[in-house]
Amino acid sequence: MRLILTTSRGIEDLASAEVESLLSELGVPFRVEEKPLGIEGRLLAEIGEAFYTDEKGRKRELEVATLLNERSRLLHRVMIEIASERFEGIQEERGGDALKRIYDFVSGLPVERYIKISESFAVRPFRKGEHTITSLDISRTVGSAIYDRLSRFGRPKVNLDHPAVIFRAELIGESFFLGIDTTGDSSLHKRPWRVYDHPAHLKASIANAMIELAGLDGGSVIDPMCGSGTILIELALRSYGGKIAGIEKYMKHLKGARMNALAAGVLDRIEFIHGDSTKLSKYVNSVDFAISNLPYGLKIGRKSAIPKLYMEFFSELAKVLEKRGVFITTEKRAIERTITENGFEIRHHRLIGHGGLMVHLYVIE
Ligand SMILES: C[S@@+](CC[C@H](N)C(=O)[O-])C[C@H]1O[C@@H](n2cnc3c(N)ncnc32)[C@H](O)[C@@H]1O
Known part of the structure; x- marks a missing residue:
């Protein structure tokens, strides 16, 4: 066959x-x-x-x-x-x-x-x-x-x-x-747990690709801009043993993420924090892995805000990240500049198709 x-x-x-x-x-x-x-x-x-x-x-x-x-x-x-x-x-x-x-x-x-x-x-x-x-x-x-x-x-x-x-x-x-x-009319990436539909949610298949590329070793994982929680929920569903946490600035999305985690049966596995990840070190002293799809200019209207947001976030990340980060964005220039200026190194880069766009994925250390 x-x-x-x-x-x-x-x-x-x-x-x-x-x-x-x-x-x-x-x-x-x-x-x-x-x-x-x-x-x-x-x-x-x-x-x-x-x-x-x-x-x-x-x-x-x-x-x-x-x-x-x-x-x-x-x-x-x-x-x-x-x-x-x-x-x-x-x-x-x-x-x-x-x-x-x-x-x-x-x-x-x-x-x-x-x-x-x-x-x-x-x-x-x-x-x-x-x-x-x-x-x-x-x-x-x-x-x-x-x-x-x-x-x-x-x-x-x-x-x-x-x-x-x-x-x-x-x-x-x-x-x-x-x-x-044999799959039927609904693609497998449309997970049954998605009861809250974030306007810029990540495909569950890509969330799992990011998890694979992170090379997790059981250490703590954070998604500092977790939206509706896709990456964290998919990670918890893989029976990941380490600590899992997410930060989201908007209460509406955070509540949605909690609802999704509840629907997936993993709410007790994830710590959801209402907060601003440009002040990341206020919430966590140290974390082993960070995995996130960052806001892109296209989705948040004011494109000029992106380099500033990335710069503030990565300078905070540099204070707490112990091992590796995996990020997705369309903003190649802004992310590459901020990664290197904050002392990280790009270990892997690839392009991934997401909803008609090609997005850049980076693994950094
Ligand atoms: C591209 S979306 C993430 C979507 C998520 N991966 C999902 O599948 O639902 C980016 C998220 O970052 C959040 N965000 C933007 N700025 C933030 C900040 N400074 N701190 C925390 N979250 C922020 C946005 O509200 C948005 O929900």
């Missing part, structure tokens, strides 16, 4: 390591490829047959997709691959020609292997890049190709609102992926 897995751009290596560790636990043979067809934010996992013996001694197939949906902290979607194909030149083709090519290709795929004729289906599209066709065109065309093919075996059922089987068709530049979306 081959699975197409999706995650944020820029964290494919961490998602791949997580998948490898989950699959190793099962003891099944596998191979994980990052960026299949050169596409960022995608992994291809080739998995050998995996069986277990049930209580009645029957041999049963292991549901690897279900395991990844349940256990992964870095993936967004788990799809059973039907096809991965490169359509050279499709971006320049006229709309009708591009759609005919997609229709002809999908009509030749054995989709009947992935669905019972009695089951209803829908096609969910994803499109990225410059094309002459829209996402809606893709879902309609792929939908009719699947419908026409299944009609050979009976009367197919389409249900756009509550389908039993979701086909996902992705056109990213020239690359086309078709799969069965």
